[in-house]
Each structure stands twice: as C-alpha cells, then as structure tokens.
Amino acid sequence: xxxxxxxxxxxxxxxSPRRRxxxxxxSAMAVYVASLFVAKYLISxxxxxxxxxxVLGLLPGLAVIGAFxxxxxxxxxxxxxxxxxxxxxxxxxxxxxxxxxxxxxGFLENFGLVSHVDAYWVAVIWFLxxxxxxxxxxxxxxxSGEGC
Amino acid sequence: MKNRLKVLRAERNWxxxxxxxxxxxxxxxxxxxxTGKYDPSLPLAFRIAELxxxxxxxxxxxx
Numbered sequence: 001x002x003x004x005x006x007x008x009x010x011x012x013x014x015x016s017p018r019r020r021x022x023x024x025x026x027s028a029m030a031v032y033v034a035s036l037f038v039a040k041y042l043i044s045x046x047x048x049x050x051x052x053x054x055v056l057g058l059l060p061g062l063a064v065i066g067a068f069x070x071x072x073x074x075x076x077x078x079x080x081x082x083x084x085x086x087x088x089x090x091x092x093x094x095x096x097x098x099x100x101x102x103x104x105x106g107f108l109e110n111f112g113l114v115s116h117v118d119a120y121w122v123a124v125i126w127f128l129x130x131x132x133x134x135x136x137x138x139x140x141x142x143x144s145g146e147g148c
Numbered sequence: 149m150k151n152r153l154k155v156l157r158a159e160r161n162w163x164x165x166x167x168x169x170x171x172x173x174x175x176x177x178x179x180x181x182x183t184g185k186y187d188p189s190l191p192l193a194f195r196i197a198e199l200x201x202x203x204x205x206x207x208x209x210x211x
Binding site: 080081083140141142 | 176179
C-alpha cells in the first residue's frame with residue numbers, strides 16, 4: 001500500500017513539468033487566439049487608433065513568445081536528463097529548419113524571385129520543425145521527448 | 149559505450165519501469181541507456197552503480 005502510494009506520488013512528481021508545460025502552452029494559445037480575433041476585428045473596422053492599435057498589434061506576438069517561454073521552462077524544470085536532451089534536440093532541429101528557410105527565402109525575396117511572406121511565418125515553421133524534431137528523436141532515440 | 153544494465157536488471161527480476169522508478173527517471177531513459185542510444189551523465193551513472201552495489205566500470209565499459 002505504501003509502495004503504491006510512493007509509486008503514485010513519484011508518477012505525479014515526474015509528470016508535473018509536462019503538465020505545467022501544457023498549462024502554460026494552453027494559456028499562451030488561448031491569449032493568442034483571443035487577441036488575434038479582437039485585434040483583427042477592431043483594427044480592420046477602424047474602431048481604434050493611436051497607441052491602442054500598437055498594443056493590439058503586439059498582443060498576438062507576445063502570446064507566441066509565451067509559447068516559447070513554455071518550452072524554455074519545460075527544459076529548465078525537466079529533471080530527467082534523457083528527456084531534457086530530447087527536448088533540446090528537437091528545439092535545435094526546429095531552429096535550424098526555421099532559420100534556414102527564413103534566410104534562403106529572404107534572399108530569394110530580395111532578388112524578386114519569390115513573393116513576400118509575413119515574418120510571423122518563421123514562428124509557424126519553427127513549431128513545425130519542433131514537431132519534425134520529435135519524429136527524428138523517435139527514430140534515432142526511441143522517444144520523441146514528450147515524456148515526463 | 150556498452151553496459152550490463154539489462155543483465156543486472158534481469159538478475160533482479162526488475163522491469164524497466166521498476167528500475168526507472170528506483171532511479172527516479174523515465175522508462176524511456178532506462179530503455180535508451182540499455183540499448184546504448186544514450187550514455188548517462190556521471191551523476192546518473194553513480195546512482196545506477198550505487199543501486200546495484202557495483203563500481204561504475206563494472207556496469208559501463210568502453211566500446
């Protein structure tokens with residue numbers, strides 16, 4: 001009985017960094033969706049002007065920074081060194097993909113070979129790369145880095 | 149780096165989950181160490197050695 005209780009508490013303790021990560025990520029995404037909707041609605045109808053437009057324009061980006069913060073805190077709080085390494089690996093893979101594509105696209109755009117793409121797509125590509133990094137981890141190390 | 153973790157665990161009839169719980173790491177960590185996909189840090193290697201009552205070099209050896 002005591003062993004089961006200890007085992008249970010261990011499982012709860014071990015899962016808490018991931019649980020906090022999901023809470024932080026969920027909060028950031030909720031703020032992102034809400035702020036994007038409000039900003040688009042108010043700005044496109046010219047219902048606000050001056051500094052308020054700046055504040056509304058900054059909010060969705062700040063919410064995405066919140067998602068990056070959630071990933072950073074997952075790395076900091078993760079006590080399992082193997083899982084932490086996997087998270088670092090997929091972060092680096094996401095960063096490599098996003099920076100490479102952004103750099104190449106930037107030059108192509110500069111030479112008039114491709115159309116303009118809004119800069120926030122770099123973050124979207126980064127999250128896709130983060131997911132690809134998880135797949136790479138699963139193939140090379142048998143786990144994606146989702147555990148704990 | 150090679151290791152005898154799987155043999156030592158089997159001698160004690162421990163599952164990967166049992167060993168993971170004793171070491172306070174994930175089961176994926178135990179699996180990755182056993183299969184040679186991940187070399188543990190020195191502090192974790194010491195914890196593993198202490199758990200089995202052996203020296204680190206009796207568990208881990210060079211390729």
